[in-house]
Amino acid sequence: MATVSLPLSRTGRGRRKSPLPGLSLTLGITITWLTILLLLPLVALFLKSVTLGPTHFVDAAFSRRAIASYELSFGAALAAAAVNAVFGLLVAWVLVRYRFPGRRLLSALVDLPFALPTAVAGIALTAVYANTGWVGKPASAFGLALAYNPVGVVIALTFIGLPFVVRTVEPVLTDLGKGIEEAAATLGAGRWTIFRRVVLPEILPALITGFALAFARGVGEYGSVIFIAGNMPFKSEIAPLLIVTKLEEYDYAGATAIATVLLLSSLALLLLINAYQGRELRRRSA
Amino acid sequence: MSAKNKATSEGLVTRTLLILAAVAYIALILLLPLASVFSEAFAHGLAAFKAAIVDPDALAAIKLTLTVAAISVPINMVCGVAAAWAITKHDFRGKDFLISLIDVPFSISPVVAGLMYLLLFGAQGWFGDWLTEHNIQIAFAKPGIVLATLIVTLPFVARELIPLMQAQGREEEEAALTLGAPGWRIFLWVTLPNIRWGLLYGVLLTNARAMGEFGAVSVISGHIRGETDTMPLQVEVLYNEYNFAAAFSVASLLAGLALVTLAVKSFLEWRHSDQLAASGH
Numbered sequence: 364m365a366t367v368s369l370p371l372s373r374t375g376r377g378r379r380k381s382p383l384p385g386l387s388l389t390l391g392i393t394i395t396w397l398t399i400l401l402l403l404p405l406v407a408l409f410l411k412s413v414t415l416g417p418t419h420f421v422d423a424a425f426s427r428r429a430i431a432s433y434e435l436s437f438g439a440a441l442a443a444a445a446v447n448a449v450f451g452l453l454v455a456w457v458l459v460r461y462r463f464p465g466r467r468l469l470s471a472l473v474d475l476p477f478a479l480p481t482a483v484a485g486i487a488l489t490a491v492y493a494n495t496g497w498v499g500k501p502a503s504a505f506g507l508a509l510a511y512n513p514v515g516v517v518i519a520l521t522f523i524g525l526p527f528v529v530r531t532v533e534p535v536l537t538d539l540g541k542g543i544e545e546a547a548a549t550l551g552a553g554r555w556t557i558f559r560r561v562v563l564p565e566i567l568p569a570l571i572t573g574f575a576l577a578f579a580r581g582v583g584e585y586g587s588v589i590f591i592a593g594n595m596p597f598k599s600e601i602a603p604l605l606i607v608t609k610l611e612e613y614d615y616a617g618a619t620a621i622a623t624v625l626l627l628s629s630l631a632l633l634l635l636i637n638a639y640q641g642r643e644l645r646r647r648s649a
Numbered sequence: 650m651s652a653k654n655k656a657t658s659e660g661l662v663t664r665t666l667l668i669l670a671a672v673a674y675i676a677l678i679l680l681l682p683l684a685s686v687f688s689e690a691f692a693h694g695l696a697a698f699k700a701a702i703v704d705p706d707a708l709a710a711i712k713l714t715l716t717v718a719a720i721s722v723p724i725n726m727v728c729g730v731a732a733a734w735a736i737t738k739h740d741f742r743g744k745d746f747l748i749s750l751i752d753v754p755f756s757i758s759p760v761v762a763g764l765m766y767l768l769l770f771g772a773q774g775w776f777g778d779w780l781t782e783h784n785i786q787i788a789f790a791k792p793g794i795v796l797a798t799l800i801v802t803l804p805f806v807a808r809e810l811i812p813l814m815q816a817q818g819r820e821e822e823e824a825a826l827t828l829g830a831p832g833w834r835i836f837l838w839v840t841l842p843n844i845r846w847g848l849l850y851g852v853l854l855t856n857a858r859a860m861g862e863f864g865a866v867s868v869i870s871g872h873i874r875g876e877t878d879t880m881p882l883q884v885e886v887l888y889n890e891y892n893f894a895a896a897f898s899v900a901s902l903l904a905g906l907a908l909v910t911l912a913v914k915s916f917l918e919w920r921h922s923d924q925l926a927a928s929g930h
């Protein structure tokens with residue numbers, strides 16, 4: 364029996380060919396589409412990087428100004444993702460577990476960062492958080508400056524990242540049901556203990572994924588940040604902005620080197636997130 | 650509240666506090682900025698708003714944004730459907746790789762995406778000399794803006810359709826095939842009715858991003874006022890000129906578009922959730 368079922372193993376190689384038509388046409392379109400829009404441009408970027416030569420590349424990619432910009436882009440994205448991990452979980456919890464007036468509206472609003480153009484978000488956040496704004500003015504009375512500094516960058520990335528956490532945690536929280544919580548309660552556990560010991564471990568993988576997605580998005584974000592950031596080199600200049608600055612100075616080599624670092628780190632992050640999700644999926648089905 | 654669910658829900662006070670905290674966070678991060686767009690746009694009255702919109706440069710930007718979306722959305726729709734058909738209705742090697750590849754544009758910084766096209770089509774780019782010789786302009790012109798828009802919106806339709814069509818299987822199409830229907834009729838009469846709401850959902854997200862894209866378009870457009878400035882770029886130009894009222898007026902049109910997008914999206918999720926991919930966006 365084992366030898367018979369072997370060719371039908373999960374590699375799918377022994378599987379019967381799909382009788383449906385259109386493979387060559389649709390696959391042809393897909394490959395052309397991805398080659399022109401994605402692969403060719405990626406190759407152009409990497410080849411340009413290679414032609415710079417290692418010394419020139421490292422000088423441009425890891426100049427003091429470039430390193431400061433990576434620190435800000437990665438650091439602020441990390442901080443914003445952490446804020447969203449806490450408050451995004453709170454929002455997801457409230458949306459799934461409670462019924463209250465305006466719930467559907469609140470849920471729809473969560474997707475605003477996906478729908479609102481980043482430049483609009485940028486000037487709007489600046490209007491609210493600069494020291495003349497609705498939030499910035501009262502904050503400045505306490506000596507807090509929320510715009511034109513790294514805090515502004517974190518605020519913009521918090522805006523951008525929120526839906527990633529909420530929309531990743533929400534379905535898991537919905538599927539969780541109350542069965543295991545009831546079981547824990549009959550064993551005498553209090554609400555906080557149940558949340559910490561029963562609910563949190565179940566939703567942690569989704570929370571980590573949402574956190575990572577928000578972080579990855581934040582690292583490359585440009586439009587919503589540049590208006591509120593202040594854009595001072597070494598202080599409040601994000602990496603994507605440094606690329607644009609280099610381009611405006613016609614320094615294509617410098618721009619390419621920084622872009623390559625940014626691209627490789629986002630691809631690494633994407634692979635990590637995919638691997639993590641794959642592992643969690645297997646763990647769950649096992 | 651009843652004693653029955655006391656063990657699995659919070660008390661009224663905790664519940665109210667948590668709801669208030671969530672609402673406060675959303676208000677602070679999302680609602681106030683959204684409200685400020687409209688408040689700033691109409692701060693100087695309706696006449697000033699109208700003047701900002703009918704300004705020739707603003708009108709040119711609106712026209713360009715609509716044109717770019719009208720070209721790029723159908724391209725990504727057709728290619729996204731083709732990719733979903735190939736991936737879900739057929740088996741071939743490297744399918745997982747192809748799916749991952751479609752995801753890549755989501756993780757590329759928009760600025761990097763714009764730069765990649767500049768390296769291909771700019772004056773110093775790979776095809777720069779050839780394009781100059783043949784008098785074709787891609788960078789700092791409309792074709793470049795379309796390309797930049799295409800790459801940032803590439804995944805939306807395919808990503809919505811692939812899980813949906815995977816869940817629906819191939820039986821219905823195979824049944825139609827045994828009845829002798831040709832391929833295009835199987836697609837139009839069997840597949841399309843099954844995926845139409847999911848397709849609309851994907852197109853909606855594609856369109857929102859296409860009209861709002863900033864970073865990628867900013868790098869490749871060259872910022873020629875009245876010519877290659879899309880609406881988001883026009884917002885930046887006006888803002889940097891300290892013409893805040895006009896900047897927010899143009900921005901309020903884009904914010905309006907975002908609200909319409911959210912409304913239609915919520916409606917689809919509410920009415921047709923069975924025909925949408927399970928994962929959130």
